[in-house]
Amino acid sequence: MEEFKNIDDFLAKWASGELSDDQKKSFEQSEEYTYYKAILEGTEVLDVPHYNKEGLYQKVQAQKEKEGKVISLVPKWVYTTAAAVAVLFFGYIWPTNSATEYSTGYGEQLTAHLPDNSEVIINSNSTLSFHKKDWKNGNRNVDLNGEAFFNVEKGSNFTVETTNGRVTVMGTEFTVSSEDNFFQVVCYEGKVRVSLKDLSQTLLQGDAFRIHKGTVENWKMNNVEPTWIQGESNFTNAPLSQVVKALENQFDITINTENVDTDIRFTGSFTHGDMKIALQIVFESMDITYTFTDKNTVILVVK
Template identity: 35%
Template sequence: MKNDILLAKWLSGEISEEELETLKKSGDLAAYEKIATYASKLKAPPFDKDAVLQKIQQGRQHASSGVRQIRPWKRFARVAAVISVVLVSYIFLLGEDTVISTANAEKTDLVLPDESLVILNAGSVLTYNRKKWDERREVLLEGEGFFKVVNGSTFDVKTYAGTVSVLGTEFNVKNREDYFEVNCYKGAVRIIHRKDTLKLLPGGTFRALGGKKAETKNTPDTEPSWLRDESSFKSVPYPLVLKEFERQYNVRVHLRAETNLDFTGSFSNKDIETALKSITLPFRLKYKFTDGKKDEITIYTDKD
């Protein structure tokens, strides 16, 4: 809630130096700066200010008299509302993008305009432009997705960590925090990661994690394990494993133990008790539901 107020102040130009430093430390400012920079380069559509104000007034007249207004928020709410309306208008008018997202503890599948199949893992977002699809088969991915691409022109999966290009194949892309991984199951994929370009064949895996890159070949898997409701890891930092656990079960995990650990193994995405044992027993850790809450878990050592 506090960050929402600071963001509103920043958008309206009323933020103090001290508040700005607080906002920078929270990590939220960087994302909003990117949005503001992008929006500043666009040509705004015609905006009928009087019509919008009239609708706002009409909405107030229909509001229940029993609702108490919190006046210090009024100015910030107006700023946020105007920004939201303008940005949505930009997206609609310029790109007509289709955005598909999954919440925690949720998976979904979708069919793209060319009949290619995508299955999104929990906590993921996929964006594509249906109107321009025939010109360019391209999607933007944040999170993790499995792709079964039909043959045709180049198909690009773009992430902030790199681009995966194919013609027709089956592959998985994971793009989370500082973790970028591509697995090829059929056909071939080309990966552009920073200054490197490489090609993966079936059974090949490329991973960039914590500044280190690695490529492996001839893995026996024919699909990602999460399609079978299981999350698998090989030498992955323990905090990242816990992040995936949080996404799969829509819970919050508090770790009160050594975090400089790498985890190799898997956990079930369907049975939380079994999953907790899978990620704690190898390190002789214990777990408990915090204060009896089913959505909050503490992992700790015997010393605690």
């Protein structure tokens, strides 16, 4: 791309659709075109809000004038597209054979569409990744660390890999939650197969499965989708450690549990809209006192 002297300006205009026909034709015939096109297309699976192309372009120009020099690195020009902004905020997408990855922070949720149009809603402080090239060969595999709700299109086997176990389906709706010493799967529609090192179990609609510290638990539920999608986390006879983790992920706080038994069980829910109300609902019902040692740290003590 030797003829394009100012690469930042050029890529900003290309990403915004502002190139002339001659410029676009010349660029498409260059060796660099395939590389930059792969990066831009990689962002299309994300749901992103409407954006002001002109405003973003002006910000790029202002930043360049402030710096007084141009460094031709991909991350710099990526700021000129809203899709790329979503990539920088939620995760990273790279071309070639590397994995596509989506990540959420504390209190965040992200909806992503996979190559087969399956939909995934990723809960707070979680990461989902997959290799796009594998899907072209019918291998629908994703890796999950945290919690996500899957609405899977029918087709070949769809597999969710976690450090705790594997979930395989053909087409259905379900959630998977995988943390240290905790693994939970809930089937909302269809049928899923849960596979662990020395255990395999099939779940039908309304079935829920949990393994906590090596103990398997099964129960029934009536919800048509996970309540956390609507801003409320719900638990059925869940160990306190799971509830604490959910509170930490939602409100970006650290909860000290050294003085309480984290294996005691909680049934109920807490709202995502108000941290203090959420803490009151959970801990006061369990006769546990919570105290803030600073704005982000909570210590628990049995009453």
